[in-house]
Amino acid sequence: MNATRASRHTKPDQTALVPLLDELVRRFGDRVATSEAVRLQHGHSLTWVANQPPDMVVYPRTTEEVSEIVRLCLRHDVPVIPFGTGTSLEGHINAPYGGVCVDLSLMKRIVSVHEEDLDCVVEAGVTRKELNEHLRDKGLFFPIDPGADASIGGMVATRASGTNAVRYGTMRDAVLSLTVVLPDGEVIRTASRAKKSSAGYDLTRLFVGSEGTLGIVTEITLRLHGIPEAISAGICPFPNVKSACDAVIMTIQSGIPVARIELLDELQVKAVNLYSKLSLPESPLLLLEFHGSASGVQEQAERFGDIAAEFGGGPFEWATKPEERTRLWQARHDAYWAARGLRPGAQSVATDVCVPISRLAECVDETKRDIAASGLIAPIVGHVGDGNFHVQPLVNTDDPAEVEACEAFVDRLVRRALAMEGTCTGEHGVGQKKMKYLQVEHGAGALALMRALKQAVDPHNILNPGKIVAF
Known part of the structure; x- marks a missing residue:
């Protein structure tokens, strides 16, 4: 050949x-x-x-x-x-x-569930919702939640994370072993079910995030977690995005084990209200969830409420009933489609970056000002507990000037994150659109090694x- x-x-x-x-x-x-x-x-x-x-x-x-x-x-x-x-x-x-x-x-088989070891083996076509439906009666759950009902194989390929990553990590942390078909058709298994190993190269993590370029993942061994005794959720408005991000930074630095902490800017809240028929306050908003014992989640929520008040946020309102929590988080997961409703007929250009948590407020605030100066309609939503946020410009792709303005904005967004020692993508992956930034982020030597x-x-x-x- x-x-x-x-x-x-x-x-x-x-x-x-x-x-x-x-x-x-x-x-x-x-x-x-x-x-x-x-x-x-x-x-x-x-x-x-x-x-x-x-x-x-x-x-x-x-x-x-x-x-x-x-x-x-x-x-x-x-x-x-x-x-x-x-x-x-x-x-x-x-x-x-x-x-x-x-x-x-x-390929939908849930091959096995090892309750005593807190792990399971599934085929690549099983979706995260299907897996959690199967696990519910066993008192277990799989926490990685990118929003969409993605397949487990696809989540491995893109190194997905999502709303629970601040507490439970990403797919990099959730995967114990993989069955992979290599480009010549050979089938390998990358590791055992042991929770740790020092035996050889870490092939599992080589394939996690490889986006189908090195092998086709067909079977996955996953870490599981026990369903928390108590779960509480709430919303907290803020006067501006910077104060909301500053509250997030303080919450994480204070060691509060928040399970989810999501940011919606005022435009995204408006979109969610229209799409999901909610009446959330249309200002920058944090959505939070706490997992643990009944007393533990109450203490965590109270500590967050005090921090929010320091930055002008509040009131912090609880969503105590399971159906209220479900509706609130479903609205968050529908944010992509809700945003598209702000400009019917426009093309959505969803992109993401991630920065060290200490630079989050600065990066989001500069991005907001950039959006305003560019004249774009571009709501922001983010898994801000780990410094990851998404911007979704809505663009008339038949207008070359608008396309050019959007491409220039996305380029500035990525380079801003890289200048703050962040990454061009926190969870979406590289695909075709982010290839050009890999050398800037990793350097010529690292990119050459990836190519090798x-x-x-x-x-x-x-x-x-x-x-x-x-x-």
Whole structure:
């Protein structure tokens, strides 16, 4: 296989796809789809990157079938793009060079739950809500909550986190072991179920966040947690975004074990009220949740209330009933769709950065002023307990000047975060849109090492080409 073909500068020759399609249909029958509607569905994530559909979509049911698909694609020199639920935001699942999309949605088995060890083994197509439904009666839960009902495999691929990360960590912390199909079709397991190990390279974390460029994750061993004895939630308005962020910083530095602490700016609160039929105060708002014993969560809430008052926030209002908490957090999870309602017909450009918690207030405040100066409609929402926030400009993509203004704003946002020793993405991932910032963030040497790893593991550039690093 020569270097030109492996570089993936062009799509596969359509005549070369015919024998591959014949072999896939012969093996998988009606689990192979080539209709335009299905291909378009699998060639576009929630981003303004143009739709780049695969040439065909295959739905495997087992790890062995994924391995077989990859081997066939390698033999025919055709790219392979893994697909979970399609909720990613930076162009991870687009197929810029065509190829075969491997949709893992039929791999739904919850293989085992080890209650005494607080872990479980699931296939990649299981979604986080499906897993928690299964775990509820056992008194356990899986805490990583990115908002969307993403698949566990997709969450591994993007190193997802979300609203609970401030207390429970990210997918990097939740994954114990993986079963992975490599680019040559070989199947490996990266670790055991042991809670720690010093045996060799940490292959598990090599694949967590690799966005399908090094292997296709088919089975995951996850850490679980006991459902807390008591859960309390509340809302607290603030006079401005800076004071809200300062209160977050003080809360974290004070060691209050808050489970969730989310920021909505005044524009996002307005959008949520309209979309979710709520009546939240339309000023910068913190949504919080505390986990623990009944007395513990009350003490945590009272301590936060005192901190909020120091920064001009309040009143801190409790949502004590489970149905009230559920409605409040569902509204937070619907923030993306709520924001789109502020400008019907506009394209959403959701992006995120993350900075050290001590720089959060400064970064968000400067970003607010930048939005105002740019004339953009761009609500802010964030998992601010760990310094991660999202901005969602709403853009008329038919207006070149507006597109240019948005792209310039996103560039300034990222470079602002990097200048504050932050990262170009806290949880969305690199995909296609953030590739250009990796050298600025990591340096030429680190990026060269990433490229060397990709070339070593996937020398023919079969897996998800055109993402994270380019040959």
